Amino acid sequence: MVSFATINEVMVQLPGLEGPELTLAERLGQAWQDAGGMAWLLALCVLVGFVVIVWKFFDLMAKSGSTRKTVAQAVRLMPRQRNRLLLMCPVLYRLRFVRYESNLEEIGLRELYELADRVASLPGVIIECGSSRLGSAILLARHLERRGRLRPIFALDSFAGFRRDELDRERALGLTEASDDAFTSTSFEYVVAKLRKLKLADTIFPVEGFFEDTLPAVADREVALAFVDCDLGDSLRFCAETIWPRLASGGIMAFDDYTAWIVGEKRPSLEFFLGVKPAVDAFVADNLENIADHGLMRRLYYVKKR
Numbered sequence: 001m002v003s004f005a006t007i008n009e010v011m012v013q014l015p016g017l018e019g020p021e022l023t024l025a026e027r028l029g030q031a032w033q034d035a036g037g038m039a040w041l042l043a044l045c046v047l048v049g050f051v052v053i054v055w056k057f058f059d060l061m062a063k064s065g066s067t068r069k070t071v072a073q074a075v076r077l078m079p080r081q082r083n084r085l086l087l088m089c090p091v092l093y094r095l096r097f098v099r100y101e102s103n104l105e106e107i108g109l110r111e112l113y114e115l116a117d118r119v120a121s122l123p124g125v126i127i128e129c130g131s132s133r134l135g136s137a138i139l140l141a142r143h144l145e146r147r148g149r150l151r152p153i154f155a156l157d158s159f160a161g162f163r164r165d166e167l168d169r170e171r172a173l174g175l176t177e178a179s180d181d182a183f184t185s186t187s188f189e190y191v192v193a194k195l196r197k198l199k200l201a202d203t204i205f206p207v208e209g210f211f212e213d214t215l216p217a218v219a220d221r222e223v224a225l226a227f228v229d230c231d232l233g234d235s236l237r238f239c240a241e242t243i244w245p246r247l248a249s250g251g252i253m254a255f256d257d258y259t260a261w262i263v264g265e266k267r268p269s270l271e272f273f274l275g276v277k278p279a280v281d282a283f284v285a286d287n288l289e290n291i292a293d294h295g296l297m298r299r300l301y302y303v304k305k306r
């Protein structure tokens, strides 16, 4: 910190400033006398200036508080605006940071493509349980298109978030802290419009509703690849058990979030899903005799049927 004495020493070196032998207090006293009748007016100006600065400071603090509130409200409203903007300008889906709105990280997507390639010669459809905004389903379709191996993808989701009873149960067990409104920023209408815009309405078939109500009819056909990405343990078990009998021999079922327990220990976000690993482990243990191969890739856990 620079002291007053130092400032005074520097100031007295300036040409035109007199009285190098005076201290700062003495110089101020002299200035006060020199100002004569104007001294009180100047002092008043300094005081008013100081009050204005303090007042502006607190005003700004209050405003930044309400700005924060406004921004939070805007963010809450944003999904609807975002949906509208993306549908109006679908080229935005291709941006790197949008990635068709997939929730899967790049590494998970690459693993999903790899698994799709592994079942390329098998008959059957692809089912995704938990599709949210269809980001991964769309990217997978694009991958298959590039390979010339497009096949139907059934994308199942409530398109309105988790089952409340299941979410409450997992939260009570400390398996997740996901909020009531997790994954509610999508809708069936939105994904249908999105597919139409991206000209994928003949390839990806969104199926709206809870898996318990929708999956049995969808899994009535042969399945080559199933991607189960529904975050909660009971739903995961239900999807895996329902699809398994219809999975082609050599077909693959993949699960996301198996590693969430590792991430969960560090608790980096409110959306970790610790129910996934035990549910996958239990499914594998119960079906071992029909499993040809299983294991954790870097992000996805795969189970290949005999």
Ligand SMILES: C[S@@+](CC[C@H](N)C(=O)[O-])C[C@H]1O[C@@H](n2cnc3c(N)ncnc32)[C@H](O)[C@@H]1O
Binding pocket: 101, 102, 103, 104, 128, 129, 130, 131, 132, 133, 134, 135, 136, 137, 156, 157, 158, 159, 160, 161, 162, 163, 183, 209, 210, 211, 212, 229, 230, 231, 232, 235
């Ligand atoms: C992680 S998100 C899916 C993300 C998507 N696979 C992707 O990669 O972009 C999980 C989704 O599972 C859905 N979900 C969870 N349990 C469900 C249930 N019992 N029935 C229907 N949908 C469910 C949620 O609505 C949510 O959209």
